[in-house]
Amino acid sequence: MNLQDIKQRFEIIGNSPLLNIALETAVKVAATDITVLIHGESGVGKEAFSKIIHALSNRKHGPFIAVNCGAIPEGTIDSELFGHEKGSFTGAHETRKGYFETVSGGTIFLDEIGELPLETQSRLLRILESGEFIKVGSSKVQKTDVRIVAATNKDLMDLSFKGKFREDLYYRLSTVPIKVPALRERKEDIHILFRKFSADFAEKYRSKPVTLENDALGILQHYSWPGNIRQLKNIAEQLSVLDEDKIVNSVELARVLPPEKPGLPMLIGNNAPEQQFSERDIFYKVLYDLRKDLSDLKSIVFDLMQGNTSNIPNEDRNVFASNFTREEQKPNPVQNTFVNIPPVPSHPSSNQIIDITEAQTESESLSLEDKEIELIRKSLRKHNGKRKKAAQELGISERTLYRKIKQYDLE
Numbered sequence: 001m002n003l004q005d006i007k008q009r010f011e012i013i014g015n016s017p018l019l020n021i022a023l024e025t026a027v028k029v030a031a032t033d034i035t036v037l038i039h040g041e042s043g044v045g046k047e048a049f050s051k052i053i054h055a056l057s058n059r060k061h062g063p064f065i066a067v068n069c070g071a072i073p074e075g076t077i078d079s080e081l082f083g084h085e086k087g088s089f090t091g092a093h094e095t096r097k098g099y100f101e102t103v104s105g106g107t108i109f110l111d112e113i114g115e116l117p118l119e120t121q122s123r124l125l126r127i128l129e130s131g132e133f134i135k136v137g138s139s140k141v142q143k144t145d146v147r148i149v150a151a152t153n154k155d156l157m158d159l160s161f162k163g164k165f166r167e168d169l170y171y172r173l174s175t176v177p178i179k180v181p182a183l184r185e186r187k188e189d190i191h192i193l194f195r196k197f198s199a200d201f202a203e204k205y206r207s208k209p210v211t212l213e214n215d216a217l218g219i220l221q222h223y224s225w226p227g228n229i230r231q232l233k234n235i236a237e238q239l240s241v242l243d244e245d246k247i248v249n250s251v252e253l254a255r256v257l258p259p260e261k262p263g264l265p266m267l268i269g270n271n272a273p274e275q276q277f278s279e280r281d282i283f284y285k286v287l288y289d290l291r292k293d294l295s296d297l298k299s300i301v302f303d304l305m306q307g308n309t310s311n312i313p314n315e316d317r318n319v320f321a322s323n324f325t326r327e328e329q330k331p332n333p334v335q336n337t338f339v340n341i342p343p344v345p346s347h348p349s350s351n352q353i354i355d356i357t358e359a360q361t362e363s364e365s366l367s368l369e370d371k372e373i374e375l376i377r378k379s380l381r382k383h384n385g386k387r388k389k390a391a392q393e394l395g396i397s398e399r400t401l402y403r404k405i406k407q408y409d410l411e
Helices: 003-010 017-030 046-055 077-082 118-130 156-161 167-173 187-205 214-222 228-242 250-256 279-305 314-329 333-337 350-363 368-382 387-394 398-407
Strands: 036-039 064-068 107-111 132-134 141-143 147-152 176-179
Touching (some): 003 017, 003 046, 046 064, 077 118, 118 167, 156 167, 187 228, 214 250, 368 398
Parallel strands (some): 064 107
């Protein structure tokens, strides 16, 4: 069965290269019993891929069930998945089979798996490792033969660094990862999908299908679509119901499209998505700020040496003045013992200031790696080894800081 036949059978619309790669991966892995982890934003159609994997597998005649892990309360999810014995908790009036028992021989699709509680993750890991589980309130070990296809719209590795997802479970689940592209990553498919939805709703509501003018088509293709295909389908339905002549221009389309989030300046810290900037950008900014502070300090020192204190804040003027007074009163044993150093003139020339500045700059380490190590060490000492606070101060994620500590052997 070629890719086009699969698209027709499962009503997959689009010719985007990213979409084709995801479909090809799903087809190749379907014939095996390998656990699959599907990545993708909400609304991209992850469940459709799980159905493709099941329908093309050797388990196609067995049961298939889709479970939204985020929609089941934490207190009952173990009972839903693994079953429970009568009297095991309040309200357990009879023994109940869980999904892993009833779907044995088939496929279970665990959507939003990042929402699973840690205790449930431990039970799931045991099923993946040995096919064994224990009902809630029971001591009897039972076996199941279930293929697991999981899906998430979150970064599970990032969750594992935060202690919210088991790292060993992540590696068990992601034997074969499949990335389903967001709608904004397959712009060439947006108009095709819109026409398909418009035709479906025209048949449903017994009306003419909606068509777009050129200016409206441009807006449609350049919109960000945070809700992906689900949002596009809703917009097509709104226009099919609300628009009278079924010919939509840019003004009419903009009226039903939610406003996009305005572009915000790049932030550093927990309020900014990590993918907006690189680690190199962060450290270049830190080094730039340090260099600027050093230049300001030199300027203050030279102003003091020249007797010019008009540009120095009062608090800084008092501190530097007192320090210089103490330094002038101290003898210099090195100078008196070893070598005669000519005194610094009270009013150095501009050339002398430039020479001093250049000499100090040349003596500084320009290694980005050395500065990075120094900053990490200072931040860890400042926060008594607390990596979370150190990472926040450095403007990087805790995961990145953990990797840097390992890389530079800073344990």
